[in-house]
Structures are given as C-alpha cells and as structure tokens.
Amino acid sequence: MIYLIIINWQLTAVVIVLTPILAAAVSLAAKPIHQASRNLQDSLGEVNGQVQDGIAGSQEIKAFGIETGRETKFRDQVKRSFTYGLKLAKHQSIIQFVSYTAGIMPFIVCFGYGGYLAVQGRITIGYLFAFINLLNHISNPLTALPHYIGQFYRAMAAYGRIQEILDVPEEQGGSAVIPADSETALEFAGVSFGYNDVELFRDLSFKVKKGETTAIVGPSGAGKSTIFKLIAGFYRPQAGTIKVFGRELAEWDLKALRQQIALVTQDPHLYPTTIRANIGCGQLGASDAQIRAAAEAAAAHSFIVSQPQGYDTIVGERGSRLSGGQKQRIAIARALLKDAELLLLDEPTSALDVESEHLVQQALEQLMEGRTTLVIAHRLSTIKNADRILVIDQGRIVESGTHEQLFAARGVYYHLYQTQLQQAG
Ligand SMILES: Nc1ncnc2c1ncn2[C@@H]1O[C@H](COP(=O)(O)OP(=O)(O)O)[C@@H](O)[C@H]1O
Numbered sequence: 001m002i003y004l005i006i007i008n009w010q011l012t013a014v015v016i017v018l019t020p021i022l023a024a025a026v027s028l029a030a031k032p033i034h035q036a037s038r039n040l041q042d043s044l045g046e047v048n049g050q051v052q053d054g055i056a057g058s059q060e061i062k063a064f065g066i067e068t069g070r071e072t073k074f075r076d077q078v079k080r081s082f083t084y085g086l087k088l089a090k091h092q093s094i095i096q097f098v099s100y101t102a103g104i105m106p107f108i109v110c111f112g113y114g115g116y117l118a119v120q121g122r123i124t125i126g127y128l129f130a131f132i133n134l135l136n137h138i139s140n141p142l143t144a145l146p147h148y149i150g151q152f153y154r155a156m157a158a159y160g161r162i163q164e165i166l167d168v169p170e171e172q173g174g175s176a177v178i179p180a181d182s183e184t185a186l187e188f189a190g191v192s193f194g195y196n197d198v199e200l201f202r203d204l205s206f207k208v209k210k211g212e213t214t215a216i217v218g219p220s221g222a223g224k225s226t227i228f229k230l231i232a233g234f235y236r237p238q239a240g241t242i243k244v245f246g247r248e249l250a251e252w253d254l255k256a257l258r259q260q261i262a263l264v265t266q267d268p269h270l271y272p273t274t275i276r277a278n279i280g281c282g283q284l285g286a287s288d289a290q291i292r293a294a295a296e297a298a299a300a301h302s303f304i305v306s307q308p309q310g311y312d313t314i315v316g317e318r319g320s321r322l323s324g325g326q327k328q329r330i331a332i333a334r335a336l337l338k339d340a341e342l343l344l345l346d347e348p349t350s351a352l353d354v355e356s357e358h359l360v361q362q363a364l365e366q367l368m369e370g371r372t373t374l375v376i377a378h379r380l381s382t383i384k385n386a387d388r389i390l391v392i393d394q395g396r397i398v399e400s401g402t403h404e405q406l407f408a409a410r411g412v413y414y415h416l417y418q419t420q421l422q423q424a425g
C-alpha cells in the first residue's frame with residue numbers, strides 16, 4: 001500500500017475510495033444467503049424427520065393404508081427443499097458475479113485513469129505496470145473475501161438452528177448429595193404445576209413415610225406420571241415445595257438425587273445395543289452375575305437365554321426386536337440392579353401377560369421390601385398390597401386410604417374399582 005502511494009497517490013486514492021463501495025456491494029449481495037441457507041437447512045431437517053418417521057412407523061403406514069398420503073407429503077417436502085436449494089444456488093451465483101466484477105473494477109479504473117495519467121506524462125508506463133502488478137496483491141485477497149462472507153452467512157444459519165438447543169437453560173441443582181435424616185421419604189406441600197401454562201396440579205399435598213408402599217390410581221391423563229417426573233426433578237413446580245428424603249428438590253444435587261431413585265417409566269427406553277448393556281446401565285460396573293441375578297428377579301432370564309445370542313442379543317432401535325412385555329421386564333431388571341432407596345414404578349406390569357405379571361409381581365414385592373415405593377397401578381393385586389392408595393383425578397388427590405377404607409367409602413375409588421380395576425385385577 002505504501003509503495004502504491006509512493007508510485008502515484010492519486011491513483012491509490014481512487015482505488016482506496018472504490019474498495020469500501022465494492023465491499024458493500026458484495027456484502028449486500030451476500031445477505032440473502034443467510035435466509036436461503038436457513039430455509040434449506042430447515043427443510044432438509046424436515047425431510048430427514050419424515051424419512052425417520054416413515055421407517056419407524058412403516059407398519060402403521062401400511063396397516064392404515066396411508067402410503068399415498070405420506071408419499072405425497074414427502075414428495076412435496078423434497079420439492080420444497082429442491083426449490084430452496086435452487087434459490088440458494090441463485091444467490092451464490094449472484095455474489096460470485098458481483099464479487100468477480102468487484103475484483104476487476106480496480107484494474108479497469110487503473111487502466112483507464114492510469115492510462116490517462118500516462119498520456120499526460122504524469123506517470124511512466126513502467127510505473128503504471130508496476131502499480132497494476134502490485135494492486136494484484138491487494139485485490140486478490142479482497143476478491144476472495146465474498147466467498148468467505150457467503151460461507152459465514154451459511155454457517156450463521158446453521159448455528160442459529162443449533163443455538164435453539166444450546167439456549168435451553170441447563171438444569172439447576174443444589175449441592176446436597178446425601179439425604180437429610182428424615183422419617184419422611186417424600187413430601188409434596190402445596191405443589192402447583194402445569195405444562196406450558198395449562199394448570200395440572202393446584203395445591204397438591206401428600207407425604208410418604210420411609211419404607212411405605214403407596215399406590216397411585218386415577219384415570220388416564222390425571223397427572224400420575226407427571227408426579228414421578230416432578231420427583232425426579234425433570235420439571236420444577238410453579239409453586240410449593242417437594243422434599244425427597246427431607247431435602248427440598250432445589251437443595252439436591254440432581255445427579256445425587258437421581259442416584260436415590262429407580263424409575264421404571266410407562267414406555268421404557270431401550271438402547272440399540274445388547275440386552276446385557278441395557279440392564280447393566282442401571283449400575284455402571286455391574287458384574288455379569290449381578291446382571292443375571294437382576295434379570296432372574298425380573299422374570300426376564302428365561303426369555304433372554306432363549307434369544308439367539310442370549311445376553312449379547314442386540315435389541316434393535318428402541319428395543320424393536322422385543323415384545324412390549326419383554327422390554328418392560330428388561331426395564332424392571334435395570335431398576336432392580338440400581339438398588340435405589342426410592343422406587344418409582346409407572347404401571348410396571350401393564351404390558352405383561354398374566355403369567356409373567358405374576359412372576360414380576362413377586363420380584364417387585366421382594367424389591368419393595370424395606371424400600372419406599374410409589375407405584376402407579378391399575379392392577380388390583382398391586383393396589384391391594386399397598387400401605388396407602390392415593391386417588392388422583394384432574395390434578396387433585398380426591399381420596400386417600402387403604403383399599404378397604406376407600407372401598408367402603410364408595411367414592412371415586414369404588415367407581416374405578418367397579419369399572420376398571422376389577423377386570424384388570
Ligand atoms: N411434556 C408434556 N407437555 C405438555 N403436556 C403434557 C406433557 N406430559 C403430559 N402432559 C399432559 O399432562 C396431563 C397429565 O399427563 P400424565 O401425568 O402423563 O397423566 P397420567 O400418567 O395420569 O395418565 C395430560 O393431560 C397430558 O396431556
């Protein structure tokens with residue numbers, strides 16, 4: 001740059017004035033790339049989602065005969081992606097054109113204005129060529145810039161999509177890692193909670209003593225599973241407090257809290273790996289003998305050994321190669337292996353046939369011995385053995401007591417018993 005000024009400052013001044021104008025033109029041309037990339041990435045995400053859904057739900061799609069509808073939807077989506085892809089390519093061509101033009105502009109000006117100066121005798125031809133040659137070194141990096149500006153906008157569009165996930169606030173926990181000495185395993189006091197502003201619980205209060213088995217019954221959608229999610233700290237109540245082993249949830253280090261809890265969800269998740277690993281993740285470093293013992297207790301051992309590779313059988317994506325009851329028993333074995341103080345069982349025997357239910361029931365009873373258990377149940381056999389039954393309806397505890405007490409009261413429980421529990425039990 002200094003050398004250019006020494007050769008001819010007027011020519012350099014012209015080039016310097018030109019540069020920001022050209023850069024502005026290039027960056028203006030690059031702007032739409034951001035939105036165009038974002039559209040393309042969103043729509044490719046949608047295509048991938050549909051492929052995944054289509055494969056995972058292929059049996060439903062066939063059974064309901066909705067192949068044509070799904071195909072049309074998929075075709076439209078692919079077309080939309082194609083259109084967005086074309087748009088992006090168009091914008092890229094435009095910046096390529098603009099940046100190319102911007103790149104040769106200084107040379108055209110130099111040949112024109114410089115030629116004029118040479119004719120006037122204010123610069124020699126030799127110096128003019130030296131000037132143009134040197135200009136190359138400044139101009140070349142500048143012409144490469146638009147390419148990077150375009151890439152920058154594309155990367156920003158991709159980052160925007162990831163940012164939505166990165167921006168989700170991290171779980172906030174406390175620092176307590178051991179239970180406070182307490183007779184009460186669990187205490188809900190005035191808890192209000194709702195998903196997305198739709199209130200589910202208002203002023204929910206109950207206590208569970210250590211070692212007690214509490215059955216939770218109620219119609220579906222009443223909020224039973226949500227109570228478990230609150231106890232595990234997946235959600236925070238909007239009002240009121242939840243204490244687990246004498247400590248408020250906010251005090252607990254969440255990892256330590258969850259160490260105290262074994263949760264069997266309604267729809268247990270299995271990883272696409274071996275049965276051994278799926279049970280073993282209940283307790284890291286568990287020996288084969290411990291895994292086997294847990295499987296035996298969950299009445300799963302016999303079906304596992306009848307699999308082609310026994311414990312090393314791969315269960316498939318989300319456990320797709322197993323039946324619902326088999327998955328449930330593996331989930332129970334996993335919880336048994338965890339050997340936690342507080343058991344949360346969400347309809348643990350709902351997918352089992354009568355025979356394996358009986359076996360699992362025995363295993364669960366053994367497991368519940370001396371532990372605090374909350375069990376969401378619709379089988380009378382489970383409910384009858386509980387120390388206490390909480391009847392939940394529309395986000396409230398409407399009744400609480402033993403089977404005999406509630407039966408005699410002839411309220412909601414009695415009605416549930418008449419319509420559902422009796423058949424299921
Ligand atoms: N993650 C969620 N987001 C929004 N609403 C939810 C969510 N999970 C459950 N719900 C709603 O909360 C209510 C209670 O659900 P849940 O606790 O699963 O009921 P239950 O286990 O008693 O059948 C239902 O109306 C359900 O639609």
Ligand SMILES: [Mg+2]
Pocket residue numbers: 224225226266346
């Ligand atoms: Mg539920």
